Amino acid sequence: MNHKVLKTLEYYKILEQLATFASCEETKERCLHLEPLTDPDEIRTLQTTTEDALNRLYKSSSITFAGIHNIHASLKRLDIGGSLNASELLRIRSLLEVAKRAKAYDRSDRADEKTDSLTPLFTELEPLSPLHDEISRCILSEDEIADDASPALFKIRKSIRGMNDRIHAQLTSIMNNSTTRTYLQDAVVTMRDGRYCLPIKAEAKTQVPGMVHDQSSSGSTLFIEPMAVVNLNNELRELFIKEQDEINAILATLSNLVAEHAAALENDYRVLAELDFIFAKAALAKTYNGVAPVFNTNGYINIRKGRHPLLDAKKVVPIDVRLGGEYKQLIVTGPNTGGKTVSLKTVGLLTLMGQSGLHIPAGDRSELAIFDEVFADIGDEQSIEQSLSTFSSHMVNIIRILEHADDRSLVLFDELCAGTDPTEGAALAISILHKLGQYGSVVMATTHYSELKVYALTSEGVENACCEFNVETLSPTYRLLIGIPGKSNAFAISSKLGLADNIIEDAKDRIGQKDADFEDLLANLEASRVTIEKERLEINRYKAEIETLKKQLESKQERLEASKDKILREANEEALQILKEAKDLADETIRNFNKYGKGTAPMSQMEKERTNVRNKMTEKEKKLSNVKKKETTNHNVPKKLRIGDTVKVLSMNLKGTVHTLPNAKGDLYVQMGILRSLVNINDLVLINDDASSPIAKKYGLGKTGGNGSGKIKMSKASSISTEINLIGLTTDEAIARLDKYLDDAYIAHIPSVRIIHGKGTGALRAAVQNHLKRLKYVKSFHLGEFGEGDAGVTIAEFE
Template sequence: MNEKAFKTLEYNKIIDLLTEQAASPKAKELCRSLKPMTDKAKIEAAQTQTADALTRLFQKGSVSFSGIHDMEASLKRLEIGGTMGIDEFLALSSLLEAAKRVKAFSRGKSEDGARDSLDDLFDGIEPLTPLLDEIRRCIISEDEISDDASPALKNIRRSIRSMNDRVHSQMTAMLNNTNIRNSLQDGVITMRNGRYCLPVKAEYKNQVPGMVHDQSSTGSTLFIEPMAVVNLNNELKELYLKEQEEISVILANLSNLTSEYIPYIREDYRILTELDFIFAKASLAKIYNGTAPIFNENGYIHIRKGRHPLLNKHKVVPIDVTLGDAFDLLIITGPNTGGKTVSLKTVGLFTLMGQAGLHIPANDRSELCVFHEVFADIGDEQSIEQSLSTFSSHMTNIISILDHVDEHSLVLFDELCAGTDPTEGAALAISILSKLHARGIRTMATTHYSEIKVFALETPGVENACCEFSVETLSPTYRLLIGIPGKSNAFAISGKLGLSADIIEDAKTRITTSEQNFEDLIADLESSRVTIEKERLEINQYKAEVASLKKKLEAKQERLDESRDKILREANEQAYAILKEAKDVADTSIRNFNKYGTTHAPVSEMEKQRSKIRDKMSAAEKNMAGTKKKQAPAGNAPKNLRIGDRVKVLSMNLTGTVHTLPNARGDLYVQMGILRSLVNVRDLVLLPDDTVPAAAKKTNGKSGSGKIRMSKSASVSTEINLIGMTTDEAIAVLDKYLDDAYIAHLPSVRIVHGKGTGALRAAVHKHLKRLKYVKSFHLGEFGEGDAGVTIAEFE
């Protein structure tokens, strides 16, 4: 498609918004190069991918594609036997972490378990966890290799630390020597060229025998390496060289391991960038509430409540546009600033966006046609450089459009043939539109010419439309009304703005009778339309009310029918039971009567039988009176619990604090010292704030340990912040905190030390290695604080 239409319809601005949604450089490049397609199958496939990604965003939330790096140069070097550096391995680690994160996002299908268009892409991702874990194990940061990367490196670094201690011990002894100390500028040990030196005053250089490595800018201080530590420094230097050699070996081994996964790494990068691109389209659709349009190749357009994506979504007025079915040429008229150009741009921009695989901000079931070209002549085309007037520039563009247009094109004209004599301009515009209409080319045009309005009324397959305007408020409503020609309202607007009435009346006498009648006809049509629209809205409202009342009445009738059937059923059951009971009594009486025969029945026996019957009648009478069974008294379960409230667990006869709020079933966790148990709210009694457990009041020696643990468990936080402290301060605070956390039986803690220069982090890691009760520690992962946080786990 022609680039001029992209600029005219502001498609490039949509691409800029799309590019902002992508995270990786390659995905941004794909966004910038996105162009509308003309193959219906490819368009629908792209729309399906966007729709499926949007569904996943609504179901699972957003997914981060950060950290996707192009590793092609590094992989090519591996293929020819080269090795990768630390920075490259960190970039690869970031790529694999992104793969792992995106793969995890893909898990957990919808309830129906159906596959979508993105499943094959997600299935193709290989997180390469063994490689990722090995890189993480060996490389801590861009300037630090882990001691555990290899046994040799661990031994070398142990020797380096030992040698450093020996050098420091030797030089500290020299600092404590009074004769040497008086010769020093400062009582400190410094480093020059990687060797330990002492700052000696120039006049006392003979007092400290050794090698001069540097001097101050003034020459008053010489940095001398004492002869006593030269050999130690030499050995230290050799150890540092061995350390670098071992690091090179480690990187070479990692490179060999990585070379085995080259095809998978390339495929991961390709899939991640493609998914990043697809989810960028979905994110953009989510921002402006877009939907997937239905595409056809029959030249039919039906946009339902379309909203221009570059306008404020809270203020833009939705429009309905139809073209290509009953008519293929739509003429839009109305006053300036009424929304005619926006309507034109909306149709053109929706076409470009839809064919590029982007959702459009419109209601569901909006339809678009697949066009091979979109031509637009919109805006001020005046060219000073080419000495062209506005009319000449527009006409040059129109001629170019007529030369290249075909039956698969969409043509958009804004103020066709304006800027010249109205009579000639209208005639020329009608001729251009007639030629396009005769070829069946889908065309939309805006105009002020009355002649074009008449042309639309008289010509089959051509339809008028207008952008509604309120003369009372002198403001447009921006509603597009198809089937009604618009009125310029020049006289009405001028009068509202204060133009003298005699001037307006004089102007009215200067237009022809036919023009006046046509404008009056349009005004009558507009008045009738407004009246019909109001009546239609009222009718629809009445219909909705009637439908609602009918639905309520039907529901009420259904409930009554159900209630009646239930009452009749229960009555029949009760009647049957009564009859059965009466029959049983009668049968018993007859049997008794027959048993006595002609002899006289004992009065006491007959009285007993009668008493039984009377008791049954009394019981039945009570049931009829509606005597209700006493209900169990309501429970005294505490309400409005808050985290931290003190409660007593009745079943355990223990007190504790509320750790979580009750769920729908009333279950919650209560912390009772080191015991954390799931109980029901009905098993709790809320205690006053000043209630102190009996165990806490004991002061004998036997309960001391328990009191400490209870206190620690209730007060120790799972996180400590060391940012802003010096190394010595931080280690002292950290050491006490770790002791408290371990005593409180916390499984793990979070140590916040920040990134900075890395000195505080290194000191924390060094201290953690010395603690026997620390099982393991690692830097925070994505979402936990990254390299600014260390997670420590206890034995």
């Protein structure tokens, strides 16, 4: 990649920003010298590592690699048998601390055990904790070795402290001497050349025997080592030498430990520097919300919501650019300051960044092509760099581009062939674009020439685009519109700024009719585009509303389904409980009746048990009646009831006969065929012979007829019960009473009757059933089933 285009497109400014996020000096240098690549696999690898690092930064807290030092020189010295000083050992300790911190970051970030492209790098790191701890124990700082670094050093320093105390005591004794005190310049103990001295007045130097080590700048004070402490100072000096020797031995020991792990340390530095570089790229991408582009090698560019990374993110207007697919060349027209150059630089810079493994400030699914070369001829007064160029310098650059461009090149022209005669410049620009089209290069060019707009309209593989401009406000919107040529808007802008109308009209008369018609066509296209854009926005708004309503409906449907499932589940649970209770009741009843069937219990006890079962059934029916009652529409509640009145039980939708009068609560027994239930008077409708009454029509009661059969039925129903008890009668008495009862019951239209004859010897049962066989209006009869009286009862049904 040529370095001229890197400077022209301000690529180096991006690298300077990248370097600020690096911790290691070597990494900073690598950032500053990063160049775009052309190998697809290498580019995708770099993009993948950057993306994984960015995901980690978004998922977890940021990681710092501060503390990485280049240890190559130190390890080289160890390799040839040298020893490291305290500063070098501390830099190695710092490197190990970063490695330990990085390992901990990786473990916390991968709590779910998921791996990515960075996992192998983190896995390679070896914190070498024993080496790190040993260096930390022995070396406190670059100038201080710990006393307990070795037993010998501890002993030496203890002796040094004792010797210091003796020397200070001796010197203090000398200073406290009344004679010597008069010779002192100051009553302090000082040190010169590593030996303890006293400040003596120059005129009294002969009065204090000792060695002169220094004098003040004025010469009035001499620093003398009294003879009394010379030997002690000598011993102290020897102890200092021993201390230094022991320190050198400690450093040598630590150096040997480092040498044993030289390979691991070298690898740690390499891995940490690589991670530092990768996370620097991720940190840069995070500042402008960058994304990993999708790459191709067929020259296709599709940038969605692309932003120039050097412009203020709060002010820059994103652009959409498609290039290299249906058309290889894009001609961008429009007024100055409209953002044409920024659009041009955005495409070029994002291409360079993407091929360098950097994320780009654009929308998801943005696509970039991989080019072997990117060429740019940019530099007018409206460029970001504010650089000026002449036609000649531009042409020299264009000639170089034509010499090297091919089908793997991206070429960017800003104001192609401007700065010369418009007619010649336009013709030259068209020829240059035509030649690059033959090469197969992908080209994006800005221009003011109308001829290039026509060239784009009439040439295959060439497309117009413009930077939108608001004539009303005289300001650009910086939106790039593909497929529409732009107007210069010179007349409109001049008019808005106050240029006289007669001058503008005169200028319009001076341009050719074809040019005028072409500008009018562009104006009509722009007006149509604005209208279509408004309609598109309105359609999108409607789509968004429809989508919102759809989601609300789906959510409501989900809630209804969940509620339905809950109701069904609760109903099934309740039904299961009812079945369980019914089974328990049935089991208990079967056991009781089996016991009574053996004759081991009196009949009264059997009837009592039967009544208990019926009461339990009536209680359940009453609860059901209360539930149904809420759903029943208003009706006329019977005011007065008599035993034998025919009624309809609304909750059960059954007809029956009043068996008892209502109690204080309005509850009474109604006989409905073989079923005798306790119901409330509010659940009843009295059946009369007026079939035309509203209530009769509403509930389907009564039957029309002119022979008075309804009255006969009601009179009979008022006195006929649905059962007859023949127990205790002789066979003849029982048959006589039964015959009259059956006639009355049939006339009263009772559908079935219950004949109680008991078990006994079975003679009465046989007589009853023989009589029933002879009656034509008896459709069928059978012994009572479980719950109806068993073998002690016969149920007869009428025709």
